[in-house]
Amino acid sequence: MRVTHLSLGDFRNYASAELPLAAGPNLLVGQNGQGKTNLVEAIAYFATLRSHRVTGDQALIRAGSDSAVARMGVRSGEREVRLELQLNQGRANRAQVNGNSVRPREITRWFSAIAFAPEDLIIVRGEPSGRRRFLDDALLARHPVASAALADYEKVVRQRTSLLKSTRNRGTTVPSTLSIWNDQLVEYGVQIMIARRELLRDLAGPLRDHYHALVGSDHVPRLGMAESVAASLSERGVSRETPNASELPDVSRETLAQEFHEALRMVQAREIDRGVTLVGPHRDDLVLSLNGLPVKGYASHGESWSFALSLKLGLAELLRAESSAGDPVIILDDVFAELDAGRRARLMSAVGDYEQVIVTAAVESDVPDDVSWQRMRISAGTVAPMERSDDSAVDAAGAEGAAPPVVLTTPDPETSVSRAEARDDGSTEGDSGG
Ligand SMILES: Nc1ncnc2c1ncn2[C@@H]1O[C@H](COP(=O)(O)OP(=O)(O)OP(=O)(O)O)[C@@H](O)[C@H]1O
Numbered sequence: 001m002r003v004t005h006l007s008l009g010d011f012r013n014y015a016s017a018e019l020p021l022a023a024g025p026n027l028l029v030g031q032n033g034q035g036k037t038n039l040v041e042a043i044a045y046f047a048t049l050r051s052h053r054v055t056g057d058q059a060l061i062r063a064g065s066d067s068a069v070a071r072m073g074v075r076s077g078e079r080e081v082r083l084e085l086q087l088n089q090g091r092a093n094r095a096q097v098n099g100n101s102v103r104p105r106e107i108t109r110w111f112s113a114i115a116f117a118p119e120d121l122i123i124v125r126g127e128p129s130g131r132r133r134f135l136d137d138a139l140l141a142r143h144p145v146a147s148a149a150l151a152d153y154e155k156v157v158r159q160r161t162s163l164l165k166s167t168r169n170r171g172t173t174v175p176s177t178l179s180i181w182n183d184q185l186v187e188y189g190v191q192i193m194i195a196r197r198e199l200l201r202d203l204a205g206p207l208r209d210h211y212h213a214l215v216g217s218d219h220v221p222r223l224g225m226a227e228s229v230a231a232s233l234s235e236r237g238v239s240r241e242t243p244n245a246s247e248l249p250d251v252s253r254e255t256l257a258q259e260f261h262e263a264l265r266m267v268q269a270r271e272i273d274r275g276v277t278l279v280g281p282h283r284d285d286l287v288l289s290l291n292g293l294p295v296k297g298y299a300s301h302g303e304s305w306s307f308a309l310s311l312k313l314g315l316a317e318l319l320r321a322e323s324s325a326g327d328p329v330i331i332l333d334d335v336f337a338e339l340d341a342g343r344r345a346r347l348m349s350a351v352g353d354y355e356q357v358i359v360t361a362a363v364e365s366d367v368p369d370d371v372s373w374q375r376m377r378i379s380a381g382t383v384a385p386m387e388r389s390d391d392s393a394v395d396a397a398g399a400e401g402a403a404p405p406v407v408l409t410t411p412d413p414e415t416s417v418s419r420a421e422a423r424d425d426g427s428t429e430g431d432s433g434g
Helices: 036-048 104-109 118-125 128-142 146-170 177-215 228-235 253-274 301-322 341-351 390-396 419-423
Strands: 002-011 014-020 024-029 067-076 079-088 094-097 100-102 113-116 221-226 285-290 329-333 356-361 374-379 382-385
Touching: 002 036, 002 356, 014 036, 014 382, 024 036, 036 067, 036 079, 036 104, 036 113, 036 128, 036 329, 036 356, 079 104, 094 104, 100 104, 104 146, 113 301, 118 128, 118 301, 128 146, 128 177, 128 285, 128 301, 146 177, 146 253, 177 221, 177 253, 177 301, 177 341, 221 228, 228 253, 285 301, 301 341, 329 341
Parallel strands: 024 356, 024 374, 113 329, 329 356
Antiparallel strands: 002 014, 002 067, 067 079, 079 094, 094 100, 221 285, 374 382
């Protein structure tokens, strides 16, 4: 699939912007702080309903505005759909597909993208929450219907945790409603655990292949899961599993559900004592290792980078093989400046035959020049097509203080619905993306 056009209103630093995109490789060039990442952030938001940079939607709305609108034309084979998202301050977000109101989370069924940005280093070097986020985004990309199980699970954890807290605060006996929440926690939690296990199994090969292709060595990258259910059971010597095993044994849904219930029984007193839900996929961690050593704390900067990038490229390959809607759109935000010439060329060859690739760079000479890029120049919130010869002017202008080019593209009449219309069209209020 590919994005044909992006329109923004009051999104980040754009009062309005029109960005036409071509099939194949697209390059957005501009000095630091001009709005390149903001454009690809808007595109990627349609795939995951969240920003890859911030938690919540507040920062995506232009300072001083109370809502932002992003519209996108997406072509998949012969089919073209128009997607629209309105992000609102203090109100539920809204979404439309071809002008019809839908719940925002339905948007992810129509668009698939894999974005890689320097922030993704947190997948391998940061806290478990960053790795869980990678897993959840991957599940959503593979099975858009999983968004319901993920949302239901989060809701159950919140409500169960608040019941545990109130039981602790009142000092009462265990309420009977806890077992109802336990059943739901196990039901949705097991769905997520199984989908994660399948993902790890399917991702292991593509991860290894991309790591080898990118780095050009025979290092051995591995994936595993540290599941809190297994960890709780093994504390009492009940479990067959080791929580940090890089290869999880094949366990049936029923067995997983039994183990989950058993783990909940074991930790119940501690949960009430602390007012926290202690076991379930929200406490699990993705275990990443290279040549038998954990990536976090051991791998070099370059190895960590290549590992994170290979995870994303491996996921893109999985989605490509599984989807009937065509390739996911590949977004590489500010990636090339970090790589040496050999890795730049190898990365480009890994993504070169995807239907659409969108790359941002502050310096055009950082990206391989033997690629037929469609080039756009981004400057102070304006977007303009760019000839190859403009390149030297951009590079020579330096980072700060250069006069922005006075060019604006015209709105695309196909996708032009005014923000007032979008707000007053009687859209169903959906669940907020943030
Ligand atoms: N909600 C907002 N309202 C107004 N301006 C914003 C908002 N959020 C971000 N900006 C501004 O957008 C500008 C461009 O940010 P962006 O991250 O897209 O730059 P970039 O071109 O990718 O730069 P770099 O090459 O340094 O990564 C920044 O100057 C930032 O202050």
